[in-house]
Amino acid sequence: MxxxxxxxxxxxxxxxxxxxxxxxxxxxxxxxxxxxxxxxxxxxxxxxxxxxxxFPASPSSWLFVAIGILATMYMQSDPSMGLIAKIQQHLPLHVSLSAQGQTMVSALVFSTLLWLSLILALRFCLKLLLSYHQWMFEQHGRISNTTKVWVTLVRLFSSRKPLLYSYQTSLPHLPVPPIKDTLSRYLESVRPLLTDPEFKRMTDLANHFESNLGNRLQRYLKLKALWATNYVSDWWEEYIYLRSRSPIMVNSNYYGMDFLYVTPTPVQAARAGNTITALLLYRRKVNREELKPVRRHTLLQSTVIPLCAAQCERMFNTTRTPGTETDVLQHWQDSEFVAVYHKGRFFRLWVYRAGRLLSPRELEYQIQRILDDTSPPLPGEERLGALTAGDRIPWAQMRKQYFSSGVNRRSLDAIERAAFFITLDDEEQGMRGDDPAGNLDRYAKSLLHGKCYDRWFDKSFSIVIYKNGKSGLNAEHSWADAPTVAHLWEYTLATDAFHLGYTEDGHCKGEVDRSLPHPQRLVWDIPSEAQVCTSLAVAQALADDVDCHVFPFREFGKGRIKKCRISPDAFIQISLQLAYYRDRGGFCLTYEASMTRLFREGRTETVRSCSNQSCAFIKALETGEGEEQCRRLFRVASEKHQNLYRMAMTGAGIDRHLFCLYVVSKYLGVESPFLKEVLSEPWRLSTSQTPVQQMELFDLKNNPDYISLGGGFGPVADDGYGVSYIIVGEDMINFHVSSKHSCSETVNKLLLVIINATSSQTMKCSSQNY
The missing domain is CATH 3.30.160 (Double Stranded RNA Binding Domain)
Incomplete structure (x- = not known):
């Protein structure tokens, strides 16, 4: 008490x-x-x-406009062309003010209206400028005059220091591509995967769809695009994520890892104290909008284009709550506590006192109190988190039946309203011991699913602090995509290691107020553990089936690739295609995630990396064609991939458009054999690059060991691979590969060996300059 x-x-x-x-x-x-x-x-x-x-004006600009108008009136000139006089006639000021005062107030009203009109005009011009995307398709040294003029204007409009969300209203809306173009690009993407009779059949289906149902669905979609901020994002969030009734653990959630070679401190409580502090400092920046908007560099590196920051809004204090038909994302404005799990017990840890954030040393002190607490879990408490790891409908029913009132409701609120969730894991992880490669694999699996009950998979993200000081995170996918979480994690790692730091004995810096109240133990009354055990069994079967491998590739990195004038991403994607071909003896539908955050509320688009050009190169290489021919085909394939990536980023992708057409068809109650077949095609090779967005935070020259491992995700198809990679510095690429043990044809270690070999062979094909 x-x-x-x-x-x-x-x-x-x-x-x-x-x-x-x-x-x-x-x-x-x-x-x-x-x-x-x-x-x-x-x-x-x-x-x-x-x-x-x-924005893009400043509040002080109103003063300049008002002074300008008053100055011209003082010089016996009427800049309003009679509008000030008309305003004066309609203002009810003739009783309380003199004639001169009425004129002054009318002039200020006109100045304000003129100022607002100028702001709208500036914002419209900025939106037009940001709608120009031709700069992405131009080559170094061959920039058109139009792009040069555009660069000058963008610099002019972006001269002010923006807040995090300043550009939001100026970002263009995602356009709806012409249906004919989308179908043409789709047929081109599946051509290398189909035989001639299969391709003819698919072409006939596409033509029939376009001439009949397609144009009708397109009209509805264009109407939505006129009304909604983004014609894709809300449906994508609802139907791809929130309406899924299968477990989100492994199937949806993804993970991020700590430094590869370095653990800043071996003291678990100290690492937790600094990590919590860094995360809350980031939240403060988000709340105050002091975080710089994420921008993309153009060919002229001094000019940067803003990306949509809407995903940052739900980063903290957010939970995915289950429902019988669909889940709901709940976000609270603020939270002054975090939820902590340790050895089967849940705690609420207050991180503010008297309006100030606790120091890292005080947070370490509080975490250590939790670690030293020897009280046993309450009945049903230890494995309660398994409900968030199993199927969604049983969790929704359990939540409604047992967590809608009383102590269970209050304790669940403490978890769901928390800024984020922390697991103090009693295991040790990382690249260590006599089996560093195997330990890295176990580290990845631990972050992806843990024990299936010691993470709260519904939270926007959960932090895991291991017994030996290693850390990582598990993120829920519906509220945001990996680049947003990666930006947060980069800041957290850099702030922890380089700014907050530790004492010589590994503890957090600062003083401790020992009068702090103890972390609050959450109380539960679980009358039945049957559903918890059922959810745990489902989650455990899913976790046991997942095979994860982490592969730091050190032979070369983007430095050597770029010297060959090849895009590092195109190089890796073609290498993955070659590796898969040698592994499975054929090609497959390949998914590469690309962002569409050049548009307001943009999320992702699919780059179909398996193209006619990449297949032609691989076949030539495998059949022993000459080196010159292979080099030429490799160049063509890499340029094609870059073009596909640019088109996806600029709203000319394939899959999101077809997905939305399918959603419209379902609302209208009509069936489309073409759309049904397209959306049922399996992605046997699902890939994603984790971008490094804040290299200025890491001094790799002076601290070469402080490199991140990136993160990964589970396989999308039962008989496929999930491949995530991060390009670290100039000389390293980290791969994360996942598959399922239940499929005898997917062997991660074999694929990684092939990736290693094919990357070196692909480098030979790109080593000769144009």
Missing amino acids: AEAHQAVAFQFTITPEGIDLQLSYQALNQIYLSGVRSWKKRVSRIRNRVIKGV
Whole structure:
């Protein structure tokens, strides 16, 4: 009851002499300071709304416009062409103000209207500029005059220092591609995968769809594009993620790893203290919009194009709650605590006191209290997290039946409303011991699913701190894509290692207020563990079937690839195609994730990496064609891949358009054999690059060991591979490959050996300059 007594601000008793009132000035001071913090945040939000509302202008620009109008009127000139006089006639000021005062107020009203009109005009011009994407298709040294003029104008409009969300209203909307173009690109993408009779059949299906149902569906989609901010994102979030009734563990959630060679401290509580601090500092930047907008460099490196930042809004204080038909993403404005799991017990850890963020040393002290707590789990508590790892419908039913009121509701609220979730794992992980490669694989599996009950997979992200100080994260996918989480994780790792740091004995820096209240143990009343055990069995079977391998490739990196004037991403994708061909003896439909955040609320698009050109190169290489022929075909294949990637980024992709047409057909209650077949095609090779977005945070020259392993995800198809890769520095590429043990044809270690061999062979094909 210690926490309850400390929360009481005053007590009173009734005596024969009257009421005896006892005030706790310490508690009242805490309430006052918390209120001050809350009001500061409100004022900051209002200020940011004003600054964003007038971007790309500034609030002070109103003063210049008003002074300019008043100055011209003082010179006996009317810049409004009679509008000020008309405004004066309609303002009810003739009683309270003199004629001169009425004129002054009317001029200020006109100045404000003129200022707002100029802002709208500037914003419209900026949106037009950001709608220009031809710069992506131009080559170094061959920039057109149109692009040069565009670069100058973008620099002019981007001269002010923007807030995180300043560009949001200026970003263009995602366009709906012509249906004829989408179908043409689709047929081209499947040509190398089909025989001649199969391709003719698919062509007939596509032509029949276009001439009949397709144009009708397209009209509905264009109507949505006129009305909605993004014609894809809401349906993508709902139907691909939230309506899925299968487990999100492995199937949807993904993971991020710690440094490869370095563990900043072996003290578990200290690593947790610094990590929590770094994450909350990042949240503060997001809340105050002090985080710089993520931008993409153009061919002229001094010019950068902003990307949509909408995914940052739900990064913290967000939980995916289960439903019988669809899940719901719940987001709370703020949270002053985090949820912690350790050895089967759940805790609420308050991270603010008296309106200030606890220091890293204080957070370490609080975490150590949890680690030292020897109380056993309550009945049903230890494996409660398995509900979030199993099928969604049983979890929704269990939640409604047992977690809608009482202590269970309050404890569940503490987890769901927490800023994020932390697991203090009692295992050791990382590249260590006599089997570093095997330990890396076990590290990846641990982050992907753990014990299936010691993570809360519904949280926007969960942090895992291992017994030996190693860390990592597991992220839920529906609210955002990997680049957004990667940006957060880069900041966290860099802040932890280089800015917060540790003492010589591995503890966090700073002092400790030992009067801090103990972390609050969450209380549960679980009458039946049957559903928990059922969900755990489903999750355990899924986890046991997943095979994960992590492969740091050190022979060369992007430095050597770029010297050959080849895109590193195209090089890796073609190498993966070659590896798969040698592994399985054929080609497959290949998924590469590309972002569409050049558009407002953009998320991802698919790059169909298996093209006619890449297949031609691989066949030539495998049949022993001459070196010159292989080099020529490799160049053509890499240029084709780059073009496909650019088209996907600029709204000319294939799969999101076809997906939305399919959703419209379902709403209209009509069947399309073409769309049904397209959306049922398996992605046996699903790939994604984890981008390094903040290299300025890591000094790899002076600290070469502080390189990140990136992260990975589970396989999309039962008989396929999930391949994630991160290009680290100039000389290293880290691969994460996943598959399923239940498929005898997918062997990760074999694929990694082939990747190693084919990357070197592909390098030979690209080593000669044009």
